[in-house]
Amino acid sequence: MDTQALKGSWHVVAQSGDQVPLFFYSALFLMYPETRGLFPVSMATQRDRLVGALGHVVSNVDRLDDLVPFLQQLGRDHRKFSVVAQHYPAVGQALLATLEHFLGSRWTPALAREWTQAYELVAKVMTEAADESSATSPPWxxxxxxxxxxxxxxxxxxxxxxxxxxxxxxxxxxxxxxxxxxxxxxxxxxxxxxxxxxxxxxxxxxxxxxxxxxxxxxxxxxxxxxxxGAPVGDRLTLDTDHPRDLLMIAGGTGLAPFKALVEQTAYEGPRRDVRLFVGARTSRELYDIEAMSKLAAENPWLTVVPVVSHDAFYSGEHGYAVDAALKAWRGQDVFVCGSEEMVQSSVARLLDAGVPPAQIRFDEFTSAGGREQ
Ligand SMILES: Cc1cc2nc3c(=O)[nH]c(=O)nc-3n(C[C@H](O)[C@H](O)[C@H](O)COP(=O)(O)OP(=O)(O)OC[C@H]3O[C@@H](n4cnc5c(N)ncnc54)[C@H](O)[C@@H]3O)c2cc1C
Ligand code: HEM
Missing domain, CATH: 2.40.30.10 (Translation factors)
Structure with a gap:
């Protein structure tokens, strides 16, 4: 397969920005009106994830072996949108129409064949995984x-x-x-x-x-x-075979996965020293601190430190959770979770302070989903 031609042509198309999903969805819904009901009533093309992923994944078909686990998960997960195998040719047709439109004279029969074959390969991996999972799990x-x-x-x-x-x-x-x-x-x-x-x-x-x-x-x-939908993600799961001490830095509702990890350690072990720094702008936003303090009182291996950044009346620790955590860093692995901004600035601070990249794990609450792992 001529993957250079695929990548090069997608690069050209992607330069048209939001126009690309706009054209794609118009083509899809005009040619196959029955697919309209699968998508949200109001669709903002600037938060489109399907078309960007289509172009990216299909034009990277030379990395198919690396992409297979991601595509299998995506295919299984597409069952929750009520997508079935018959919808795949429709999306393939709309993709080809989009490419043709934006490539103009650069769209040749040879390039059309390359895209068709690449799309069919990707669609096959997704639909086979969806079929297999339908025997064992519901679509949602x-x-x-x-x-x-x-x-x-x-x-x-x-x-x-x-x-x-x-x-x-x-x-x-x-x-x-x-x-x-x-x-x-x-x-x-x-x-x-x-x-x-x-x-x-x-x-x-x-x-x-x-x-x-x-x-x-x-x-x-x-x-x-x-x-x-089905559970996803392994960025913040624990390696229970090689337990290492942990520093956790949560921003806002980034506390959620860390509370899960603390519960897992409390109920199943193996025990490890865990220091959890819970960041919030004001003390009122420390919405789960009672439950977390109770867990800390019951489990001597756990320390929970609330850190508040914008509240002059707060009597506890002031500042950013990452700075408080760095004072307690003694070589532990560091987990970070919260908004994109909070995670990026915290990770930058950790790297600056000399925490080795291999010891930092993080997940960001972005609006993007279905990420390539
Ligand atoms: C792996 C993962 C786990 C997540 N877990 C949680 C969780 O446990 N608790 C939780 O509260 N959220 C979590 N999120 C974020 C959540 O998925 C949504 O993005 C968020 O709730 C906003 O969705 P919405 O429909 O309200 O906003 P939308 O209608 O999608 O967006 C409205 C506006 O807000 C912006 N925006 C969207 N998301 C965010 C964001 N997170 N921060 C800042 N601006 C944003 C958009 O760009 C847009 O301008 C998680 C995200 C990911 C990827
Ligand atoms: C190669 C084939 C495909 C790829 C690579 C692909 C990729 C993606 C990705 C990455 C997302 C975002 C993931 C998420 O929100 O969980 C998505 C969303 C979606 N896909 Fe697909 N998809 C493909 C085929 C299809 C087909 C055949 C349909 C059926 C018409 C479809 C319908 C949808 C719908 C309805 C959404 C949600 C859109 C939204 O929330 O705005 N996809 N797709």
Whole structure:
């Protein structure tokens, strides 16, 4: 396969920015109107993830071996959008029409053949993985909200009971949709280690103008049903075979996966020294500090330190969580989780202070999902 031609032509197309998804979706919905119902009612092309991924993945088909695990997960996960194998040729056609439109005279029959073959390969990996998983797991799980507490301005703790067994690992997250905002999926981290009663906890913070976060915090209530995709992510999961001491730095609801890891260590071991620094702008935003302090009182290996950056009246530690954590760094592995901005600045501080990159693990609460691992 001529992968240079694929990459080069995608590079040209991608230069047209938001026009590309705009054209792609118009072509798809015009040629195959039955696919419109799979997508959210209102679609902002600037937050499009499908078209960018299509061009990127298909033109990198020479790395297919590396991409297979990602594509298998993507294919399995596409079941939650109600996508079936018959939809793949439609998306392939719309992709070709888009390429033809933006490449103009550079679009040749030979290039069309390259793109067709590459797309078919990628689609085959995704559809086969989807088919295999349909024998063992539902396309999505449903979770009934059994507890909904707005704990701080714009922050809610939500507990949902799932309808089927849901095997996941502490530190993972899942893509979640709420009935108030149909077909809009966003990632949220589980704030608990797996439980026998099949319940999961979420910590959700409203982002300004945010569609799903606002619906979850201010609209959802007990009795509502959440749709929950398969668990994903291994950036913050623990290596239980080689337990190392940990420094954890949480910003806002970035606390969620760390609470899960603390619970896992408390219930299953192996024990290790864990120091958790919980950052917030004001003391009111320390929405789960009571529960975390209780865990620390029960477990001598755990220290929890709240750190507040913008609250003159707060009597505890002031500043940024990363700076407080650095004072306690004695060679432990460091985990960081929170907003993109918080994670990037904390990781930069850690590297500056000499923490080896191999000892830093982080996950960012960005609006991008389905990342290539
Ligand atoms: C792996 C992963 C795990 C996550 N876990 C959690 C979690 O446990 N708790 C939690 O509260 N959130 C979490 N998030 C973030 C969450 O997925 C959503 O991005 C967030 O709730 C906003 O969605 P929305 O629909 O409300 O905003 P949108 O309607 O998608 O966006 C509205 C506006 O806000 C901007 N925006 C979107 N997301 C963010 C953000 N996170 N920070 C700043 N600006 C943003 C957008 O660019 C846009 O301008 C996680 C994200 C990832 C990728
Ligand atoms: C090679 C094939 C494909 C690739 C690489 C691909 C890639 C992606 C990616 C990376 C996302 C974002 C992931 C997420 O939000 O969880 C996505 C979302 C989506 N995909 Fe695909 N996809 C493919 C085929 C299809 C097909 C055949 C359909 C059916 C029409 C489809 C429908 C969707 C829908 C409905 C979304 C959600 C869009 C949104 O939230 O705005 N995809 N796709």
């Amino acid at each position: 799980w449903e979770g009934e909200i059994i507890l909904h507490e707005v704990r701080a301005p714009g922050i809610a703790v939500i507990r949902a009971r799932l309808n089927y067994a849901y095997p996941f690992r502490a530190g993972q997250s899942a893509s979640i949709s709420v009935l108030l905002r149909p077909r809009m999926w966003r990632f949220y981290s589980f704030a608990n280690a797996p439980r026998r009663d099949n319940t999961v906890d979420l910590h959700v913070r409203v982002v300004d103008g945010g569609t799903v976060s606002t619906a979850l915090v201010h609209g959802a209530q007990r009795g509502d049903i959440l749709k929950i």
